[in-house]
Amino acid sequence: MRPIILGFVPVAFASLVVAGCEKSSAPSPQPTIDSAISIQTPSTSPSASPTVITVESPLPSAPAEDTPAKHEAQVANTNKTDLSDLPQSSASAKPTTKPKVKAEDVYQQEKPTLMGLKLGTSKDVVLERFGKAKKQFVMDEDDDAIQVYDFGDFSVGFNMKNALEFVDVHSTDIDPGLRGLHLGQSVQEAIDILGKPDANTTYVLSYKSQGTLLKIDVDPNENTIQSIKLFADR
Template identity: 40%
Template sequence: MLKKWFSQAAAAGMMITLAVTVAACGGDNAAQSPSPAQATVATVKTTAPTGSPAAGTVTAASDTMAPPEKAPGVNNYVQQAGNEAKPTTAATSKPKRTYDSYTVEKPLLMGVAIGDSQDSVVKLHGTPKSHYLMDDAEDPINVYEYDGFHIGLNPQKQVEFVEVASSEEDPGLNSLRLGQTTAEAAKALGKPDSSTDYVMTYKTKTTVLKLDIDTKSKTIQSIKLFGRSE
């Protein structure tokens, strides 16, 4: 009886061992077997005929990427034959020049003194943009016109007067310019030798500096330096 029981137990153990072994083998095969979805993908990739739309699509997507398009108007000159990029040149403005300031010992306007030669004027300011003759029966004056000022030359080709015509010019009067007030003129040049509501004058032995004044605004409308006889 005991021997029969051992025989049945041994048989049951063998059955259990066999079931575990079969389950283990089945698990390995399940892990290695692709899912239905995976099997489908593998089939599509491997069975698509060469040159078919599917194969061409896969190849284009994986191997070749089209370059992104440029935004319209960006570096278009590169695409146009015969068009080369040209460097831009900044607009040049008139160079600013400074002159010796007016003094009683050395009365100057625009760096020019009464009696200076025509050659010295051209050397300092260059060739005038135009000139005209003031018809005077006794002493005709040849007027050189520059941007912002005029210079009159007598028949001996010497400076007879200098006149400022633009507030953009710094005439060399301690920063005084056209359009400034009579108070600013007095501050820049000191007390005038004579003054009215219409004109302020500064005199030396050989020159007169004349400032014409607007009576309403009390601002300087013209500045002129000319010679005087003692």
């Protein structure tokens, strides 16, 4: 009986070994992976390390997130101009224009004028032409008080009968209607344009015509025109 037992055990052991080799040599199935992920297989043993499977093929990079910082940078680089803080002009506002003297109203010896106005013109006609004055006051130096209307670049005065008594130009920004002569020009230019004056001093050039006096005040240091006045020659 003993020889039979010894012969049987080796044969059975050999069969088991062969079967185990064949089973272990069979390729284990690989999981199908569609994207770059790591698969961790939890182990029942606390000390065992998880099995990690890594796929080396790179996946397409995800688009960068639109973070607040990126959005602010994009806005800062735009060319849009914010006009909300700028003053807006009214659609009904009209630009201020300087009055112009018509060609037929310029100064002439036979028709002395200043700003195209002839002495004796009624106040209503003058105000209709030039509009509302910036300042208004009364000169009480004479018995015949003068009402003065100041338009900024020039002023006019009316007597008690509301007739034009004088015109006074005191700004370089306006054309007084003297054939191109303006304040700030030289005395010689005034003479070239208006001709020889009736009086010529260091301070004044005077032209008399038709009962009027055109007075041109001169700066003696600069030898330039400072103001121009037209009033009655009394």
